[in-house]
Amino acid sequence: MIRFFNTLSGSLEEFRPLREGEVRLYTCGPTVYDYPHIGNYRAYIFEDLLKRFLVFYGYKVIHVMNLTDVDDKTIKAAGRLGLSLQEYTAKYIQAFFEDSKVLRLLPADVYPRATEHIPDMVRMVRGLLEKGFAYFKDGSVYFSIEKFPAYGRLAKINLEELKAGARVDSDEYEKESVHDFALWKKAKEGEPFWETELGPGRPGWHIECSAMSTRYLGPTIDIHCGGIDNIFPHHENEIAQSEAYYGQKFVNYWLHCHHLVVEGEKMSKSRGNFYTLRDLLERGVDPVDLRFFLLSTHYRKMLNFTFDNLEQARASRQRILDFVYELEHRTLAAGSDPEVRQLTDRALLEFKDSLADDLNISAGLAALFEFIREVNSRLSRELIKKDDAILVLRTVSEIDRVLAILPESKEEVLPAEILAKIELRQKARKEKNFALADAIREELRQMGLILEDTKEGVRWKRIK
RNA sequence: GGCGCGGUACCCAAGUGGCUAAGGGAGAGGUCUGCAAAACCUCGAUUCGUCGGUUCGAGUCCGACCCGCGCCUCCA
Structure with missing residues (x-):
């Protein structure tokens, strides 16, 4: 049995997918206005761990990750450079795929782009207008949160308090209530827009995930992930739109990962503690060490990035690599020891059970390290035979289907x-x-x- | 002000009522080795932010307090 901490209920819940043996997973992808930073990758690596574990556990996973290629930032940056939206975002989309590869993120089945799903969004906005959940104001369309009583359930936000603490919205668009959010934004002078039945304009941010999630996974999905900062308002708004439109539950399990901080502080360009993957690669960091670092702390715990902590993760991973190297290169006597089978079975079971408990990676890694120590100990007493080594290696590589931290198998040849x-x-x-x-x-x-x-x-x- | 997270050894980090408080890194001593590396063995928190309380029994439950952080506005 797998248990996940569901943000919606605020507690651990047994995971039961809608369809036996199959998981529909939607993860909030990047807004392609710049290179992602390592905090973004913490989220993607957490999602990758989740997905790999579900596959390891025996599920078929259908994974959709969106690319937000139209929003305020992309529009602004493209305009500044005199490029079209497509020209501008192409570079960052490509960079994202390159980074994903070096960090060993399993590719999603679909990477829908917002700009390619405008009709889906328009259809949904029209429906919301017809059902009375949305209204036109000055050429834009807004979702009226007071029409949706469940609003605030995910983020545990009380509407009355929201109103009391309301600040002036920097948005130039006029709304009936400050917390209503834009579904469709009227075209502005000099900005890209789509000519639609809603009039000239572009979609709001939240509607894209609702529309694209439903397009590829259906109106109700199993798991939706993102960073903790997406809970409000992004995911709260997604729920409101989708459930108002479809009249059924949008997502069964909401999983959110905590932030990455740097030296205990939030990453920001002004503090100079802002790192992209490329920054670290230039410093000679092995991306798989970074992967291991980001992976090795529980996803709901704040993670502190420091070069010292990264070094500790590197050394820790090295222990696993040395172990594998030893087994692959040592000459061993023929035969096998039945006790080794018990060790491998136990390691695999403990690893699996640990991760099934809301992805308890620390316990999972502890199982792996205990296994390594036991086999090393036997190795030094010459109790490991050739067939045992093969079995042990197979076990480690089985575990690595989830971790993906072992080196590529090809041997480097020295000059x-x-x-x-x-x-x-x-x-x-x-x-x-x-x-x-x-x-x-x-x-x-x-x-x-x-x-x-x-x-x-x-x-x-x-x-x- | 509202909502929420965290404080476990030098560092990272599991553990949420009951045998001797996982695991990793760093360190110390030893084995092996020409030396080193890797590996193995041994050592390392009478103690879990503080103070009270509940209990036969608490890191684990309850209360108060202290410290650090996040969100409530675009953000993974």
């Missing part, structure tokens, strides 16, 4: 001159010329290679 140096050093060691041997080792270390002398000969690995 001939490096191999010659290693050979030369071996010769020097044999002749007990340790000064030369150490000099060569140091030279290769400078080049990023660590040599390890084992009973079975020399081996090397890359310094991270």
